[in-house]
Amino acid sequence: xxxxxxxxxxxxxxxxxxxxxxxxxxxxxxxxxxxxxxxxxxxxxxxxxxxxxxxxxxxxxxxxxxxxxxxxxxxxxxxxxxxxxxxxxxxxxxxxxxxxxxxxxxxxxxxxxxxxxxxxxxxxxxxxxxxxxxxxxxxxxxxxxxxxxxxxxxxxxxxxxxxxxxxxxxxxxxxxxxxxxxxxxxxxxxxxxxxxxxxxxxxxxxxxxxxxxxxxxxxxxxxxxxxxxxxxxxxxxxxxxxxxxx
Amino acid sequence: xxxxxxxxxxxxxxxxxxxxxxxxxxxxxxxxxxxxxxxxxxxxxxxxxxxxxxxxxxxxxxxxxxxxxxxxxxxxxxxxxxxxxxxxxxxxxxxxxxxxxxxxxxxxxxxxxxxxxxxxxxxxxxxxxxxxxxxxxxxxxxxxxxxxxxxxxxxxxxxxxxxxxxxxxxxxxxxxxxxxxxxxxxxxxxxxxxxxxxxxxxxxxxxxxxxxxxxxxxxxxxxxxxxxxxxxxxxxxxxxxxxxxx
Numbered sequence: 001x002x003x004x005x006x007x008x009x010x011x012x013x014x015x016x017x018x019x020x021x022x023x024x025x026x027x028x029x030x031x032x033x034x035x036x037x038x039x040x041x042x043x044x045x046x047x048x049x050x051x052x053x054x055x056x057x058x059x060x061x062x063x064x065x066x067x068x069x070x071x072x073x074x075x076x077x078x079x080x081x082x083x084x085x086x087x088x089x090x091x092x093x094x095x096x097x098x099x100x101x102x103x104x105x106x107x108x109x110x111x112x113x114x115x116x117x118x119x120x121x122x123x124x125x126x127x128x129x130x131x132x133x134x135x136x137x138x139x140x141x142x143x144x145x146x147x148x149x150x151x152x153x154x155x156x157x158x159x160x161x162x163x164x165x166x167x168x169x170x171x172x173x174x175x176x177x178x179x180x181x182x183x184x185x186x187x188x189x190x191x192x193x194x195x196x197x198x199x200x201x202x203x204x205x206x207x208x209x210x211x212x213x214x215x216x217x218x219x220x221x222x223x224x225x226x227x228x229x230x231x232x233x234x235x236x237x238x239x240x241x242x243x244x245x246x
Numbered sequence: 247x248x249x250x251x252x253x254x255x256x257x258x259x260x261x262x263x264x265x266x267x268x269x270x271x272x273x274x275x276x277x278x279x280x281x282x283x284x285x286x287x288x289x290x291x292x293x294x295x296x297x298x299x300x301x302x303x304x305x306x307x308x309x310x311x312x313x314x315x316x317x318x319x320x321x322x323x324x325x326x327x328x329x330x331x332x333x334x335x336x337x338x339x340x341x342x343x344x345x346x347x348x349x350x351x352x353x354x355x356x357x358x359x360x361x362x363x364x365x366x367x368x369x370x371x372x373x374x375x376x377x378x379x380x381x382x383x384x385x386x387x388x389x390x391x392x393x394x395x396x397x398x399x400x401x402x403x404x405x406x407x408x409x410x411x412x413x414x415x416x417x418x419x420x421x422x423x424x425x426x427x428x429x430x431x432x433x434x435x436x437x438x439x440x441x442x443x444x445x446x447x448x449x450x451x452x453x454x455x456x457x458x459x460x461x462x463x464x465x466x467x468x469x470x471x472x473x474x475x476x477x478x479x480x481x482x483x484x485x486x487x488x489x490x491x492x
Contacts (some may be wrong), residue, residue, distance in 0.1 A: 125478070130473075154475065227374075
């Protein structure tokens, strides 16, 4: 049985303001919670789960984490998903700081990215390609938004996501080559990507701000063979990473 | 002023059954409608738009297409989006047939793809890379689902999307090389893609069915450098196409 105040509290965590205040975000579903308990158990603060899940996972959870048993209709109330799956976890937000950032391999910089699905997919793709750090402009969508978490899957806790003034960030690393994804740049197939390097991806409809494009960056593009006006931001990021990382 | 029966009719078109019966689907928003009127005017059957849009676009629409002027609250009722944008078009579904299919360049085959956002993004990416035909298994998500249309953008009418028995389809083209995206295949960087060819992408969680993998296909993979368990299906498709098309 879940209390009314718990319901209200969990629902509040779908808003950035309350997530930041609490230092907590929501992870949903059997698969992600399982991965979380295996890899980052110390971050799990509380679990809300149906009886069936608790029976199966009791030993994995151990005694240090509080579990609240809920009915299906209660899970529906606290879930952000249409079809909630057995369990919801309250998880501490990892704290990554720009101060400890070190250029290493490939860093992805996101300028005003707005779509939660895009950010989640970019996080998952970065994790696939071994990209350890994503720097988001402070006005980009929040990484702990439930939709971002859902599409990032387990990668949300494996990639360092830092919100910062990206103009300042780029200026503070003059020695690192910077590649900016635009529609009229040099073909990615003609670029010999240096490492460490920084890949810059822009907003879904506005692209990269002039303030950044005016600085020392190499403009790069994915060659087009057909008619679409542009590529989705997560798709562009993934194709560039696939070329840059190999 | 929009009639009650129009509202009901348009709302019904968010279901595949009614779309198929009517042979119509919905296109929303200023940008897509503009593209549609420029490139495929003959497919537009009726427009529902606010006064402002009608004033600006009257000459583009011409006299052959019926326009119903609606208020913002009416647009809200017939839209599938949270923030509808000025105009909704009823559009004839193009009819593509497997009978007229000709292997040409790269063909993408989707086995049981379920997520509308993924299909939409794959359509847009195919259009970027000049892929003319997508063959979907009959149990894949419907291409004229409003969410697919929204993420495919103008590409929805530039790529031929055919629903068919894909096992039969693959068997009927024994001469065309087939590349199947799996997690343990040969690196895409070591493949010398022949053309014409067929790229096969599987369901988001189940991958490609054994029935297809048991046939003559080359299993291919995107090399992994990090920790994510898998890549999103649209991301995988785009990275493979980027390597295959160039």
